[in-house]
Amino acid sequence: MSASLISRNADLQRLRDEGFAVEVRSGHVIVHDVWYVTPSGLIDKGSVVSPIQLNGDRTQPPSDHIAYFIGQAPCRKAGGTLSGVINQALEQTLADGIHVSFMLSNKPATGYPDFHAKMKRYVEMINAEARAVDPSRFDARTFRQVGSAEDESVFMYVDTASSRAGITASVARLRQQRIVIVGLGGTGSHLLDYVAKTPVAEIHLFDGDRFHQHNAFRAPGATGLDTWPTDAPAPMKVDFFSQRYGTMRRGVIAHDYNITAANVDELHDFDMVFICVDCGDVRKLIINSLVQQACSFIDVGMHVKRAHDPQQLLGTCRVTAGIPGHYSHITRRVPMADVENDNLYGENIQICELNAMNALLAVFKWKKLSGFLADEVGELNSTFSTSFNKITSSEEVAAK
Template identity: 45%
Template sequence: MSPQLTSRSADLKRLRDEGYAIEVRSGLLLMHHVPYVDRQRKVRYGVLVSQLSLAGDVTVTPGTHVAMFSGAEPCDHLGQPLDALINDRTRQTPGAGVEIDFTFSSKPAAGYRDYHEKMTTYATILSSPAQALDPTATALTFPLIDADAEDSVFCYEDTATSRAGIGATAERLQGLSIAIVGLGGTGSYILDLVAKSPVEEIHLYDGDTFLQHNAFRSPGAASREDLEQAPYKADHFAALYSRMRRGITPHPFYVDESNAEALRTADFVFLALDSNSARRLITEKLEDYQVSFIDVGMGVYEAQGQLSGLVRVTASTPAQRRHVHDHQRVPLAEGEMPNEYQNNIQIADLNALNATLAVIKWKKLCGFYLDLEQEFHSIYQIDGNILTNEDTP
C-alpha cells in the first residue's frame, strides 16, 4: 500500500494503526488475515475485499456497501453458512491479481461513513464465530509497513507515533541535523533514542574501536563476529541503526582543532566525552558557532562494596551559556572538577539514564515536552534517588 495514500486518508490510516493488514491493489482495498469458520467448524483466515472510492489520493465515502471475500464459505460457530451475509457465491476477478469467492451484503441504514467502519464491520461479522471457537483468532496482525522514502527518514513506517496520536508534536523534531560526539556507554544510548525520532540527519563522531567491554554498556546485543571485526564505533553504530532509518553518517575520528568546523552546521550537538580537554575545545567552538548543545557526565564510585555517585546533564544555548563557566557546570580541564567526575566506572543502566535525561532535555528545548522549570543543569544522585534542577532563567 502506498504510504502516501494511507497517511492522507484518515480511515485507512486508522485501520493500519489499529493493526489490520490492509493493502491497495488494482484499485481495491484488501484486508488480509480475517478469521472465519468453515463448514467443518475450523478457524481459517481469508481476505476481505472492497471497491475503493478516491478523490485523487484520498478516500471518500464508500460508493457501495457491498464487500467481497476470498476464502471458503464462511459459517457460524456451529458450521452453518452465514446465509444472511452471503449475497453471491460466484467466483470473480474484480481486479488484476485479485480473485474472490463470495460477495457480502450488510447495509446499515445510513450506509458506511468511511472504509474503517465498513471493513471492521464485515471483519467483526466474520470473526465473531471464529473467536467463539478460538479466542485468540484476530485480524489484528500489526504487519511491517514500509515508509515512503520521500516523506520519511525511516525505512518502515513509524506507527508508534501515529498510534499515540502525537504526530504534530513530533514534527518539531523533523528536519534537524544532530551530532553526537562520543559513542561510549552514554553516547550510544543517546543515539538509540535520537535515531527513533524524525530528525533529518545524525552525525556520529568517535575515533575509538568497538571492543568487548563496549558491548556490555551499549544498547542492543553485539555478536561475536561484530567484536572480532573490531570496527570503529561510528561505523558499527551507523550500520546498526541504518537498518531502521536513513540519514546516519559515521565520522570515525576524534573531533579536534583540525575538524571541529564540521559541527558548525549542526542544529544541536550532544557531547559524551571522557576527555575534558577535548570537551573544552568543542565547547568553545560550539559557543563561537552559536550552536546549542548538551553535555553529559557521570561520576560513580565504590563505597563499602556498593556503588554511588552522580549523573549530570548540562544544556547550553545561545540564550543561556554563562552557567557553564560561572558555575563550573562542565569539566573543561583535567582535574578541574570534583573527584566524582574523574572516575570512569560505567554501568549500562546509568549510561541509559544519563542519555534519557539528556534526550528529554533536548526535546524540551525543541518544544516536544512541556518544560516548567526550564533548568539547564540537572544532577541525579544515585544513593538518594534525587534529581536536582539548577540554572533556571
C-alpha cells in the first residue's frame, strides 16, 4: 500500500522523485536516511515522522506543523541542539515499529501546504548540519526505495483515525486476533460494525438466516430497497454483511449456517467468540463447548418488557464474559433456557439503540481483556438498565 499510495499523491511522489527515502506506514509518513549531527559530534542517520491526513487514498494538507524524530538529539555542527527545530524530548511509540524520541516544531508563517513541503523542510534543517561536514557523503537524498509493512494491513485504505488520535500503538494490541460473531441479528451486526474498524486479522460470521427487510431496522447504517429484488430470495445475512464490510477491509469470512452439535467445534481456536443468539439451547451448547476447550467468549443478551404504561418499554442489556480459569459464574448469570413469553425482544421488536448498547458493552469488555482499554474492576458480568440509566457490575472479576 505504501508504494501505491505514494504514486497516487503528487506531494509524496515528489519527495521520492527528489531522492528521499519516503515510506507511509500505519497512518504516518516517514523520511528515512536523514543524516544528522549527534550530541557527541558524530554523524548518524535518523528519521523524520509525521501523522498523515488522507481522504480515501489522497493526501490532505497537514493538520498541524508538528513532526517527530527517530534518533538522538539533532545538533549543530558547531555544537548545541537545533533549538529552532526541537520542541521537546519524549519517548513515545506512535505505532508498531515507530518509536520517536523528539517532537519537532517549526511553523512557517503560511503553514505547510502539503507533505512535500512539511517533510522536506524538517529534513533539510536537520540534514544541513551534517552536510556542512561533508555534502558529498551526508546527503539525505539517498534514492533508497523503502518497503512497507502497510501492504499487510487488513484495511483497504490507511487507518488515519488511529494515527490522527495518536493511538496506533494501542490499536496494534488488537491486530492478529481472530474473532467470531455467532448470530448477526441486531446486536451481532452492531458488534461487527465496531470490530470491523479494528485491525483484527479475521472476523468469522456464523448465521444461517437471511437478511429480511425487518432486519434493516436493527442493523447499523442504511440499507437500500434494492437489497431485496423481487425475483430473488433475500440475501444470507453473512453474505450481506461480509460484502458490506469487504469494501473497507479484508478478513471478513462468511459461514452461512447455524451452529449445531455437529459443528460447534469450529468455534474453537479463536481469540474471542461473541455469542449473539436468543435461543437458550444453542447458547448452552456453544458455551459448554467453549468452556470445555478453555476458550474466551462474551455472551450478550437483552430483556424487554412493558412498563406500567403499556406504551412504554423497560429494557435491560447483559454482557457476560468467560475466560480460561473464570467460568464458575456463567450458570448464575447466563440464561440457558429460551426467552420468556413477555420478552418482546423475542418477537423482534425494533430497538436498535438497545442492540447497539449491548454490542458496545461487549466491545468494551473485549477491548479491556485485550489490554486496549484500562480495566480497574475486571468484571465478567454487567447489566445496563434503561429505566435507571445505570450499568451494574457483578462480583465476578478476572485476576489482573
